[in-house]
Amino acid sequence: MKPIQVGLIGLGTVGAGTFNVLQRNQAEIRGRAGRGIEIAMVAARNAERAKAYQAIVGDAVPCTGDAQQLVNNPAIDIVVELIGGIEPARTLVLQAIANGKHVVTANKALLALHGSEIFAAAREKGVTVAFEAAVAGGIPIIKALREGLTANRIEWIAGIINGTTNFILSEMRGKGLDFATVLKEAQRLGYAEADPTFDIEGVDAAHKLTLMSAIAFGVPVQFDKAHVEGISSLQATDIKYAEQLGYRIKLLGITRRRDNGIELRVHPTLIPASRLIANVEGAMNAVVVQADAVGTTLYYGKGAGAEPTASAVVADLVDVTRLATADPDHRVPHLAFQPDAISNTPVLGMDEVQTAFYLRLVVADQPGVLSRITTILAESDISIDAVLQRESADGERQTDLIILTHDTVEGRMNNALAKMQALSTVLAPIVKLRKEELA
Numbered sequence: 001m002k003p004i005q006v007g008l009i010g011l012g013t014v015g016a017g018t019f020n021v022l023q024r025n026q027a028e029i030r031g032r033a034g035r036g037i038e039i040a041m042v043a044a045r046n047a048e049r050a051k052a053y054q055a056i057v058g059d060a061v062p063c064t065g066d067a068q069q070l071v072n073n074p075a076i077d078i079v080v081e082l083i084g085g086i087e088p089a090r091t092l093v094l095q096a097i098a099n100g101k102h103v104v105t106a107n108k109a110l111l112a113l114h115g116s117e118i119f120a121a122a123r124e125k126g127v128t129v130a131f132e133a134a135v136a137g138g139i140p141i142i143k144a145l146r147e148g149l150t151a152n153r154i155e156w157i158a159g160i161i162n163g164t165t166n167f168i169l170s171e172m173r174g175k176g177l178d179f180a181t182v183l184k185e186a187q188r189l190g191y192a193e194a195d196p197t198f199d200i201e202g203v204d205a206a207h208k209l210t211l212m213s214a215i216a217f218g219v220p221v222q223f224d225k226a227h228v229e230g231i232s233s234l235q236a237t238d239i240k241y242a243e244q245l246g247y248r249i250k251l252l253g254i255t256r257r258r259d260n261g262i263e264l265r266v267h268p269t270l271i272p273a274s275r276l277i278a279n280v281e282g283a284m285n286a287v288v289v290q291a292d293a294v295g296t297t298l299y300y301g302k303g304a305g306a307e308p309t310a311s312a313v314v315a316d317l318v319d320v321t322r323l324a325t326a327d328p329d330h331r332v333p334h335l336a337f338q339p340d341a342i343s344n345t346p347v348l349g350m351d352e353v354q355t356a357f358y359l360r361l362v363v364a365d366q367p368g369v370l371s372r373i374t375t376i377l378a379e380s381d382i383s384i385d386a387v388l389q390r391e392s393a394d395g396e397r398q399t400d401l402i403i404l405t406h407d408t409v410e411g412r413m414n415n416a417l418a419k420m421q422a423l424s425t426v427l428a429p430i431v432k433l434r435k436e437e438l439a
C-alpha cells in the first residue's frame, strides 16, 4: 500500500525529534502501521533548521516557509502541528481538518483552550485529532486513560506533569543551585516552553491536567475553570520544614471527582516522602491514577525533550495510519466519552476543594501564642495532624510554627487563616501549602 503522506509543521525541538525517530525506525514503524509513514512536506520558520533538514532529504521533500501551503496540499493525509502557541496553530489545525486531513499535535495550550471547537470540527469531518504528546510527553497516559482504563470509574488523578518545574525543584533541593541557573539549563535542554512562565506559573501543567480531567470524567475541556499556582513563590524554608516532617514538595496537577463536582487544581503540594511519586526527580513526569476496579496505577517517564516527545507523536501517527480506513463513528472518541455522554458536572471553586494543609506562621516567642492559634483551628472544626516549632532564622523574639492539618474544606481554612493573621502575635504573612496523602 502507498505510504501515508505526512506534512510536518515546525522543525524545533519536537519537530526535529519526530523527523529523526521516523527516519531511524522507519522499517519497524511500517511493520506496525501496516504501511509506510512518509514525510511529504515540511513547513519551517527557522531557516537554519530548514537548511539542515533539506541537506538530509534533498529536494525530494519540499520545505516551505508558508504552512498554509502545507495544510492546503491535497497530497497530504496527516498534518503534524509542532509549532506551539494558539495562533497560527489554531487556524492551521482547523484548516487541515476542513480539508479532511487528520491532525497530530503536541500543543496542549491549543487543546486546553480550543479543544471543544477543534474536536467538534474533527468529528464533523470524520477525521482524528491525536494528542498523546500533549500530556506528559512520551508517557502514553492519554492511551492509558482513554483505552487501558476504560472499564473503570476514575476517582482521581495526581501528576507531576511539568518537567521544567520538577527539574528546577530537584536541582535546587539536591544541588543547592539557584532558580535562575536551573531554569537556564532546563531551557538549554529543550524542556521549557517558548515562554517559560507557562512552566513556572503552573499554566503548562494546568493545560495538561485539563485534558486528563476531561478524558477521566467525561466533561468538556475547561482550562478557564482550573486553579493555577506555580512554584515562583515557593520558599526554601518550607521545602526544608516539609522534609523535616517527612514530606516532599512537588508541583502537582490534581483532578478529583467529588459528590458535588470536580476538583481541577495545580499547586505546590506536600506529599509523604515515602510515596513513589515523591521520589520522581529531574525532568521526569509521573501520573498516579486511582480508579475503582484496578486501584492505583502509576505512569512514569520522560515528559519533555526531543525524542521522548517524538515517541508520542510517532505513536499517534501509527494510530492514525491504522485508523485511517476505519469507520469514523467507531473510532476511539477524542475525549474517551461519546459526544452525547459528556456531562456538565461542575468544576468546584477552590473554596469547596477538600485537602489537608501545611501552615507556617512566624509568631512572637511568648506564652499563649500556640493555644490561641489551635483554638481558632478547633473552633473552625479543623483538626491538627502535627505541630513543629523551630527557632526562626530572622530573630530571637520570634519563632516559626509549622502546623499540618487533616483534610478540610479550603474555604473554612481561609476563614481560620484570616483570624490567625489578625492576631498581633502573628508577625508575617502565613504561608499556606496544600498536602495530599495520595492514598
Ligand SMILES: NC(=O)C1=CN([C@@H]2O[C@H](COP(=O)(O)OP(=O)(O)OC[C@H]3O[C@@H](n4cnc5c(N)ncnc54)[C@H](O)[C@@H]3O)[C@@H](O)[C@H]2O)C=CC1
Binding pocket: 009, 010, 011, 012, 013, 014, 015, 043, 044, 045, 046, 049, 065, 066, 067, 082, 083, 084, 085, 088, 106, 107, 108, 109, 133, 134, 137, 190, 191, 192, 193, 194, 303, 304, 305, 306, 309
Ligand atoms: N519541548 C518539549 O519537551 C515538549 C513540547 N511540547 C509541545 O510541542 C510543541 C513544539 O514545542 P518545541 O518543539 O519545544 O518548540 P520549539 O520552539 O523548539 O519549536 C517550534 C518550531 O516551530 C517553528 N514555527 C513557529 N511558527 C511556525 C510557522 N507558522 N510555520 C512553520 N514553523 C513555525 C519555529 O521556528 C520553531 O522551530 C509545543 O506545542 C510544545 O508545547 C510538548 C511536549 C514536550
Ligand SMILES: N[C@@H](CC=O)C(=O)O
Binding pocket: 134, 136, 137, 161, 162, 163, 164, 165, 191, 192, 193, 199, 204, 303, 304, 305
Ligand atoms: N515545558 C514542558 C514540555 C513538555 O510538555 C515541560 O517542562 O514539561
Ligand code: NA
Binding pocket: 132, 133, 134, 135, 136, 137, 138, 139, 140, 141, 142, 312
Ligand atoms: Na503522553
